[in-house]
Amino acid sequence: MPAVHKTRQPFWDYFWAAKLILQTAGILPIGESSSLWKSILTEVLAASPLMYGSYVLIQPLHCILFRSDNMDELLEAVIVVITVSGGQLRSILISIHRRKIVRLFTIARKLWDETHAEDRELILTWAKRARFFCTIYFWATQVSSTLFVLTSVVKQLSLPPNSTISHYPFGIEESITPSPQYEIKYTLQIISGYLGMMFVAASDMAVTLLVLNLCGQLALIQSWLLDISKKELIAARQRTDGSFEVALRKCIRRHQVVMNFCAELEEIVNCINLVQILGGMYTMAISGARLAKNLRSYRFSGPLIVSISGLFFSCWPADNLSFETAKVAHAVYAVPWHSCSPAEKTLVAIMLTRSQRSAKLTAGKFVALSLETFSSILSSGVSCCMILLRF
Template sequence: MSERRSFWGHFWLAKLFLQFAGLLPIGGSSCLWKSFLNQFLATLPLWTSFYILIPQFKFMFFQSPDIDSFLEAVLIAISVLTYQLRSIFVIAYRHRITRLFFVCERMLNEAAPADYSVIFIWAQRAKRISTIYFCGAYCSVITFAVTSTVKQLSSAENSTTKYYPFAPEEDSTPTLQYQIKFATQVLISYIGIAYIAACDMTGTILTLNMCGQLALIRSWLADVSRENVDARGRRTDQSLENVLMKCARRHQIVLEFCSELGDVIRYNYLVQIVTEMYIMAVSGARLSKGSGSIQHLSTLLLAINGLLFSCWPADTLSFESTEIARAVYGVPWHRGSSREKTMVAIMIARSQRPATLRAGKFVQLSLQTFSSITSNGLSFCMVLLNI
């Protein structure tokens, strides 16, 4: 059996990102200064990002750049606007998201050893996905910083051109000013990417943990299907009603959890699918033209993975929620009491409508949605290449 670990023992890296984004309280304490720090972190990218955003707008609208430079500025502006919008999402919903994480934490920590082994599989999947995405997010910032540094070091000794990771190049002679500006841009970009990663993985971690709870319910139903009937079809114990009651109660908790999760995360998903579609398009166009290939490849992969890591868990949640009806029907309900038959009917009725997560109020997240968004991004990329 797998080693028993607490919820945040699995997601310690995610916890750091979520605390930095203001989605989780720091230290679990109600101290006044920690509350102020939490509020400060929640609003941090909303005002610091203007340091990068304003120069991009000035460059696009007042300096008549060529098409390649314009696309570069558009890519950075979309990325900055993305984490500004994510900051608004954090400010509006962070208390409800914190409560959802605490509910999920309690359900995992209080699970019996046999139940934990079922949930553990899904917790490990969520851990791997979130770790890959967090590391990839920071690597994308590193590639921009390293590429700009290489350009600066390879320029002529008498050149006054200064290259920045997230701002247009400019003529500048003071070395100290350049270094401070370079470091400030990298720092602000790290803040922004931490917010994007935390907001993207919030839905992923919670959704996969709920998939684990649904898998646990199915395992309970499978066990009672095998244990309650002997070879001649007669009941061998009286635990069916108790197990069905436990399953019905847990099923209701999971459905209510998924309903609230869908309510608080839907606008974040809407921002994600719209902005990442355009980021994929612009990054793909820049990559196809062979300019800045490393950093734009990392940006393209990050956008694709972020969208996939949101759509696949939502699609899996829908599938797992409908599988409950099949598992309930396998229970020997036809030999049970009227109360047991009623609970079976209720669970089957609840499972007829799958648990779904939506972007906004109209786009259901699924692998089909992922395919559609990437296809639209590719079409827009083709348009940019023909300009």
Template sequence: MRDRSQLPEPIIEHNVHYEHDIRYTMQLCRWVLKPIGIWHLIYGHASRNEKLISLALIIMCFSALCFVLIPSGLHTLFYEKDINIKVKLFGPVGFCLTSTIKYCYLGARGAAFGKCIRHVENDWWAVQYQDHRKMMLKNALVGRRLTMLCVIFLYTGGLSYHTILPLSSRQVSGNVTHRPLTYPGYNLFFDPEASPVYEIVFCIHCLFALITYNITTAACSLAAIFVTHVCGQLQILITLLDDLVEGKRNNNTTVEQRLGNLTRHHMRILKFSDNIEKVLREICLMELVTSTLIICLLEYYCLTEWENSDATAILTYFILLISFTFNILIFCYIGELLVQQYSKIGSAVYNINWYDLSGNKALSLVLIIMMSHYPPKLTAGKFFDLSIYTFGVVLKTSVVYLNLLRTVTQ
């Protein structure tokens, strides 16, 4: 049984630290979404000038995405004849395409994401106990750390690919220096190696890299914030269960009132979890499919460059491989975290002194125990549950595709 010898911490008349807490929770996500113009579409509370700036940023970001996607896509599909080079371009062009789709999705579902953010804000405002606030802050810290991990891995691998690799691939033939770009296809429109055209295109490619990794980080950050918030609410639910029989926190309430509050809190969590799954399922599906294919291609690139003895390319592709592997691992870990936290509710219900409840009140807890056996899950398009097991399947599938790819290209 749980130890109830300690007195509960002092009650808060609603959360006086509400503004600080919600800013702390959403800070990294806001930093990621603002440069790509999506934050004010999601959050909604914006002045006219802020809306105009967001619109300008969206136009700029979408133009950069199209500037890379259209020429490189046409070149890869229709003009490149070498199968090895074509495969080498499928990875970056495919990532560009999926990033553009995710960007459009974030903008199109801005209202749904905003609804989830307002739910988080309302929960922060309604916190009544100091220990509840500490639980929520602890889980918010987990969400921030997951976002920071995503930023570190993606930006380290991505920027090295867009800067080190093209600069190290320069070739000198006589008096002519061949300066390749990360994404080809511009020779259909202009000479991409002439100065200052090359420098301008190179800078746009670096800007494009920042945009695409902001998009991917934004999706990861939103998922981490929402799921860790649910975990905090579930921990609060367990404390409400602990207080159900004796009512030390609420001496002036009856068991029926405490049971009603507990049930309403549980239903609110379940509805929020369902909203999270609905708004994230398409993004999670995109991440799962994209990561599987790109991990496969990066494994192929590493083996190819190993045969060519290109140390710089091997290191760059290996860093990218680690980055995308950790990115999908974070999504799978978030899904696993959600299921694990929900599974604790059944044990928490049984561990209280339910046998001290009068009449048939203990029977009301049976439904909570049964529902804990069927926890809400974060899914990839309702096809796959995100979990550590799914992460293992992704790695196995990428190796299978790698063997198939090597057979085709040899």
């Protein structure tokens, strides 16, 4: 009984933590009602990443433009600029397509709710993966911000009493700033850093949740096709008892919804994936070079972890999506079409034709995301890292 109750859990009750983060980021509307204040609050939250990121970028940009004599400070500033501006751009692109993303989540929830309890276990397998990886990625972004904060605290405390240097979490050291201006500036940077990374995580979590839920739906279609293949056909007139055709039509309808879902999601995320790949690759290269050159540069491990995990969480779900669509095509081939009636053979032919379309996510429509792409990006990042080590 407890297991059955678990499989009947509503969609957003299962992903309640992700929903809270997505609402805080302004990606999902707050509440179900259409009240004015909730709509205004959602719009304000959606525009917040631009405000937080702009504040964090002030000091690093100043360092790049006017204090480029110190290579360590320059590269640290470049990392902050790439990470923050890349996250800002992804958040902006997500906000532009926010209504479409909300509609896709509505479709995903509807598909979840329409699934019977006995079939929900297949979807739940992918839902568990989505929840696990989204949780890991969210905390990875927060750990990255924490490393910047802690290293700035250690540096500030290690200064001699008569020092005239002030360290900041996401900024370059400056001449001593009088109190309470220093404390206010320091606190604002911490708040902006944590919230900014939360918005970055929310943007990537939205895509991961949608893709892995699609994988669950494709796995369910495969299960239905396998059940069809195991049905015993009535020999007389080579026709079935009618359930065969009903089951085929159900598979075709669900498969068409999923493929349309994939096509719309690709139109939304292809530019976001391109920003993720370019920004992640160069952040990984610079961070890795700084760490390899000086193992005491702990703060560079944060951007390194976030960049690699961000690249993986972009490529791995897309790889699974392509793999699951291919498995649907193989499942259709196993259907005993030769023993079907003409009408049923037509349905099988339709399913075969539609299953030939591969569902894939791309980076700017240039390259399809997959684990092979992930390994290529890592290889390119290592090459850039080796070049930077020469300086």
